[in-house]
Amino acid sequence: MLKQGKHKKKFIALPAVFMIAIVVAVFAISPNAKAAQYSADVNADRENGVCNYTLAGIDTAQTSGMTTKVTYKDESENTVTVLEQPVTFTAENCQNGQYSGSFSLSDLSTYAYREYTVSFLMSDGTPVEAAAKCDFSIHRDKFTLDVAGYKSKTNRTISLVNKENDIIIPGKDSQIQLSILKKNGKDEKKVGTATVIPTATKSWDVDLTKYCNTYGTYYARFTVINSKLSGGSELLAQKEFNLALTYGKIGSKSTSKTEKNQTFRVFVEKVNSALVVKNVTFNIYNSAGKLVCTEKGVHNGTSTYYYSDIPLKTINYRFGNYKIEVSVTDNAGIVRILKKTGTASVRVKTGILTVTKLANGTAKFRLKNAYIPGNIKSVRFKVYSIKNGKRTLIKKLIGVYSNKTYIANYQYMVSGRTQVVACGYTQWNKEIKFKTKEFSVKSSEVGKNGWRYEKYAGKVYKFYYKNGEKLTDLTNVLKLKKGNKKLKIVVNRAACCVTIYAYDSQKKDYIIPVKTCTVSVGRDTATTSGAAGLSISSSYTPLGSYSISSNGTAAKYSLKPMGEPDGSTVYARWASHVVGNVYFHAIAVGSQSHYALRASNYNKLGSAASAGCIRMTVADAKWLYDYAAVGSSVKIEKGNSKKPGPLGKAATIKIAESINYDPTDPSVPAATKKKDYKAGRISGYMTSKGKKVGY
Known part of the structure; x- marks a missing residue:
């Protein structure tokens, strides 16, 4: 009976223990069950830098208050608390079980652009955490930094491009500052002053010459400025860009102008510098690598083409290939020798x-x-x-x-x-x-030699050949003596050519062409008048047959004064009178000097240019003065410009305006003539022995 009773007791006690466990369990889980009743929400006003939060499910009978806690994770994932704010619930701030509050960036103990976690510790010990975070971070994915402009350009446009017109930086108490610095982080220079943070794309036009003093790689950097930030600022963004000196072709060329001036042109194209080109210098090296010339470059206006015309004299007239080296100096004072070089080909083409x-x-x-x-x-x-x-x-x-x-x-x-x-x-x-x-x-x-009778313009003449060449001056061949009366002088007025003939005893005629002279006759070539119409105002050479001194008086002058229509007097050397006021003579000069010749008159030899006289070179006039005796026959024909005479028309000398003498004049020193000939001031001259040079 006892065992049974005992067993009965045990059966009754078991339910009691189980009930106690259930009660304990219920009390143990009641705080968690309560936490599940709270709900928290946050909303970030990024423009103003304010975080608004709401906590619902509050029972003020059981919970008298709470502590608001704001934290963020640092770079090492450590939790950093920046705000702990106690709150006491009252009927005013907590209605219908809901409390609303806020905090700003300025309330935080550490001012940083982060995503913040907002949590609450209730007075009953219940922790509550908002599901969302308060976003006070910089939205770096919402903007880009652009630097526009080629690397050699002075002016660049730097833009902060807000792709979505977003509030990229929260709060209104910060500014941004643009600065330029070298890639190595040195020499940072601010561009203007700090400005408000834009909510749309903003651009800065920057003259880099104010901030950069050398070529290379730089950063355009934007920094957020706020005194509450650690160090007072925070890097927002930076973009790499380059400053460079750029250029195109380096070479040389010749133009009609450079050829005329005896120069050759060296050039460099498309020279652009981010620091502005101040000047360009060309260094010219010969094939041995020796510097032979340095010349400053010139350009037109704002052109990027620089050139220099190098005188051939500067390189001592030595032909060959020359290396062109270019150095550029910019406004920063930097001198840079360009890596590329050019070639100036100053060479002869042998044809x-x-x-x-x-x-x-x-x-x-x-x-x-x-x-x-x-x-x-x-x-x-x-x-x-x-x-x-x-x-x-x-x-x-x-x-x-x-x-x-x-x-x-x-x-x-x-x-x-x-x-x-x-x-x-x-x-x-x-x-x-x-x-x-x-x-x-x-x-x-092999050609002819000696005397030959040959036809010219339908008439037979007697010519003299030497090794196949027809001689055009037979003075020495004929061994002429001065004062020869057996000479005939024929003037072809149309051709402005005089041919002197000697008498041929075999053919009994004046058919030996001794000499030809190129002359100037009277300007009026249309007149067919003879000597009767000559006057001081006439300007023709009269047609007809005359002689040296037709009036029967000796009329030869080594220097003859002649009156001009304007009343002035000029002087003619080696004058031989023909008829009236017409003479053979050297081109008149303005005074009794061998150095008073007008170049313009001399250069007209071979054309109709006189007042009627027959102008000649000094050498030709003196030959006629010496060899044609008074009484020698003179025939002035209308002539034919295409048939000047059996010996042709002799070449003439041209002289520069600066020359005031006749290059055939034996009274002018040969050294003077040679010097002017080498300088290109006269195209030819005659030596003291009568040898022609250059014509």
């Missing part, structure tokens, strides 16, 4: 020389596409005979220029192996050998 043998005992020489820097003054063909390995000069021919080709005809003088050398002459009278060509001349091809 193409051809020899064409013609059927009439002559060869035609052609030199095509030859070139000398500074222009070719003249070309001569030197003809040599080669025998037993020895070369002998037999002829020099002046090349006639036509269509980029110099041409000369050589009448064979000797047979055998023959060589022609084409030579060019610079404006400073240096001889340059272009090309050499050899050809063979048969004995049957």
Whole structure:
């Protein structure tokens, strides 16, 4: 019976223990059950930097207050508490079980742009955490930083591009500052002053010359400025950009102007500097690497093309390839030698020389596409005979220029192996050998020698040949004596040419052309009048037959004063009277001096330019004065400009305006003539022995 009772007791006690456990469990889970009743929400007013929060589910009978706690995670994921704010619930601030509150960035103990966690610890010990975070972070994904402009440009546009017009930085108490600094972090310079944080895209136009003093890589940097930030600022964004000096082609070229001025042009194109170009200098090196010339570059206005015209004299007229080095100085005072260099080709082009043998005992020489820097003054063909390995000069021919080709005809003088050398002459009278060509001349091809009767313009004349060349001055061949009465002077008025003839005893006629002179006759070439109409105001050379001193009196003057229509007096050398007021004479001068010649009058030789007299060079006038005796026949014909005479029309000399003498005048020192010829002021001259140079 006891055992049974005992067993009965145990059965009754078990339910009681179970009930106690249930009660304890209920009391143990009641705080969590309460926490599940709270709900918290936050809303960030980023524009004003204020975080509003709401806590609902509050029973003031059981909970008298709470502590609001604001935290964030630092870079090491440590929790940093920046605000703990106790709150006491009252009927006023907690209605219908809901409490609303706020805090601002300025309330936080540490001012930082972060996402903040907002939590609450209730007075009954219940923790509550808002599901969302209060976003006071910088929205770096909502904006970009752009630097517009090429690396060589001085002015750049730096933009903070707000892609969605977002509040990229919370609060109204911060500003942003733009600055420029080197990539190494040094020499940071502020651009203007700090400004309010834009809610839309904002741009700054920046003159980099104010902030950069060298080339290289820089940063454009935006910094948030706020005294409450650690250190007072925080990097918002930065963008890398470059400053550079850029340029294009470096080279050289020749123009008609540079050729005329005996220069060559060096240039550099598209020079741009982010620090502004102050000047450009060209350094010229020869093939041995020696600096031979330094010249400043020039440009037009704001052009990026710089050039310098280098005088050939500066490089001592030495032809070849030259290296062009360019240095650029900018407004910051930086001198930079450009990495690239150019080449100036100051070289002679030897051209193409051809020899064409013609059927009439002559060869035609052609030199095509030859070139000398500074222009070719003249070309001569030197003809040599080669025998037993020895070369002998037999002829020099002046090349006639036509269509980029110099041409000369050589009448064979000797047979055998023959060589022609084409030579060019610079404006400073240096001889340059272009090309050499050899050809063979048969004995049957050699030209004429001695006296020959030949026709010219339908009439037979007696010419004298030497090695195939017709001589145009037979003074020495005929061994003429001064004061010769057996001379006939014929003036071809249309051709402005005088031919002097000697008497041929075999043909009994004046048919030996002794000499030809190029002259100026009267301006009025239309008049066919004779001597009867001559007066001080007439300007024609009278047609007809006359003689030296037609009036029968001796009329030769080594220096003759002549009255001009305007009443002035000029002086004519070596004057030989023809008829009336018409004389053969050297071009008149303004005073009794060999150095009073007007270049404009001299350069008119070969054209109708006088008042009626027959103007000549000093050499020709003196020859006529010396050799044509008084009474020598003079015939003035209307003539034909295309048929000047059997000896042709002699070449003339041209002189510069600065020259005041006749280059054929024997009274002018040969040294003076030679100097002016080398300088290009006269195209030719006559030596004291009567040798022609240059014409």
